[in-house]
Amino acid sequence: MENTPMGDDYTRPDPISGAVSTDTGSLLARSEGGAPGVAVIDSDSRRPDATGEESTTGNGKAMAAMGFSQAVDNSEGGLVRSFFPLIGAAFGVAEGMLGVMSSISMFARMIFGPFWAMMADRFGRKRILVLVTGVWGLWTVASGFAPDFTWLLILYAIGVIGTVASEPIINGLLPDLFKQSQRGKAYGTIRGIGTFVGVILGPAVGLFALGDDPNPDAWRYAMWTMGGISVLSGILIAMWVKDPRSNTARDDMMAEAGRFRISDGVKLFKIPTVALMVGMLPLVTSLVLLSFYANFLVAERGISVFQGTLAMAAFSLGAVFSSVMGGRLADLFVRKLGEKGRITLMQLYLVAFAGAVTLATQVPYQGFLPALLFTLMLGMVFSIGFSGCVLPMVSNVVPRQLNATGFAMLFSLVQGGITAVITLGVGFIAAATSSQTMFLWFVVVPYALNALYWFLFYRVYPRDVERQKERTEQVEAGTF
Known part of the structure; x- marks a missing residue:
């Protein structure tokens, strides 16, 4: 699923990997009791300081550091996609290896995201965050010294194991730094910082590949620089960053509320809307587009690697706009059509995105300006649907205590x-045919079919909301 960099209380996957992070503060039940295994917490409580007042000292700097950290980790993932034309030329590998490297990142996020979250709960979130965000960057530096593609693959795989950790840890830390009424702003601020830094960082590192005939070792310089950052x-x-959590009963409940459980996830499939969401996920292939699009611009649209980083920065800015516009359009459709309005908007979005991908990948053109405009x-x-x-539909149908589990089950694992x-x-497939052909059959066609699939939601979704x-x-x- 596409990422929404908005400051809401929903759970949000990464635009590149699709992994999901959770704001545990939005997963509440406000009663005193609860079913076995389900924590019931007061979401608006925060630990007071010694004076009895809520302490926010240093939170501004903490948000800046955490937003910068997320931008760096996301940029490290995009680094390989942007510089793959030079990597492929250096080691004589085709586009199929770009698919291997992209899938490694996705598998790492799916498997190691929960692992790092557990390590953070056990050994301290700040301590683990410093390890995986700071010290782990040395693996990216080491990747720049790879003597052949096999070593690059090994070092890159080790490196991405750490880069997948920051988002779940940071999103688990924020509820302790801000009360619920402030968390939307906090999440929005961090994502805004991350987007702003990322838009600058990508083209800045891309300067190593400036020109029509860049230095063949530009990708190494980029790896060393990104690792140092x-x-x-x-x-x-x-x-x-200060971690305010201590070993208290409230913290145990907070950790319990945000922990993903397979057993709870299986129960959610009894909800028809959730079951239909699982069925449509194979048709949501926008992340396939993102994995290969930067290389496509260089290999088939004739722009330089540096120009490709500028184009992807424009994509990020456009994605911020579509996130905001998507939320507002949905509110309008719900006012006009009721809960079915979200389904109608989703169908229109799916058709629109299929059309946008068709224009961006199937219309023949050459040069930077059209590439920039199509990518924007x-x-x-991208993020309207x-x-x-x-995100709102899933939040509107699953039991509130299992919101985190629902998002993690659907978007992180499945x-x-x-x-x-x-x-x-x-x-x-792209290496054997062309990226243009691959985009047509694995992005455009699935999105068009998905628009038809969404007719199934009209009958079940309003019932599930009720x-x-x-x-x-x-x-x-305890009877669900």
Whole structure:
């Protein structure tokens, strides 16, 4: 699913990997009791300081450090995609290997994201964050010294194991730094910082590949630089971020509320809307597009690697716009059509995105300016359906106590695994045919089919919205 960089209380996957992070503060039940295994917390409580007042000292610097950290980790993932034309030329590998490297990142996020979150709960969130954000950047530095593609693959795989950790840890840290009424602003601020830094960082590192005939070792310089910046982000975390959590009963409940459980996830498939969401996930292939699009611009549209980083920065800016627009359009559709309005908007979005991808990848053109405009157009459509339809719909039907589990089950595990497998395969298809052909059959066609699939939601979704309160009460009673 596409990412929404908005400051809401929904759970949000990464625009590149699809992994999901959770704001545990939005997963509440406000009663005193709860079902076995379900924590019931007061979401608006925060630990007071010694004076009895809520302490926010240093939170501004903490948000800056954490936003910078997320931008660095996301940029490290995009580094390989942007510089793959030079990597492929250096080691004599085809586009199929780009699919392998992209899928490694997705598998790592699916498997190691929960692992690092558990390590953070056990050994301290700040300590683990400094490790995986700062110290782990040395693996990116080491990747720049790879003597052949096999070593690059090994070092890159080790490196991405750490880069997948920051988002779940940071999103688990924020509820302790801000009360619920401030968390939307806090999440929005961090994502705004991350987007702003990322838009600057990508083209800045891309300067190593400036020109029509860039230095063949430009990708190495980029790896060394990005690794060094990652170490810097760890230093900022160590200096500016304070972890207020101590080993208290409230913290145990908070950790319990945000922990993903397979057993709870399986129960959610009894909800028809959730079951239909699983069925549509194989048709959501936008992450396949993102894995290969930068290389496509260089290899088939004739722009330089540096120009490709500028184009992807434009995509990121467009994605911010589409996130905001998606939420507002959804509100308008719901006012006009009721709960079915989100379904209608999603169908319109799916058709629009299929059309945008068709224009961006199937229309023959050459040169930077059309590439920039088409890529900006993609970003301006990219997140409408996710921010305005999918995330709110899942939140509106699952029991409130299991919101985190629902998002993690659908988007971290199910979609993460599906996308990783698809990405692994289509890279070799693109190498055997062309990226243009691959985009047509694995992005445009699935999105068009998905628009038809969404007719199934009209009957079940409004019913599930009406039953959310009942199912929430069932969870509290232990009968769900």
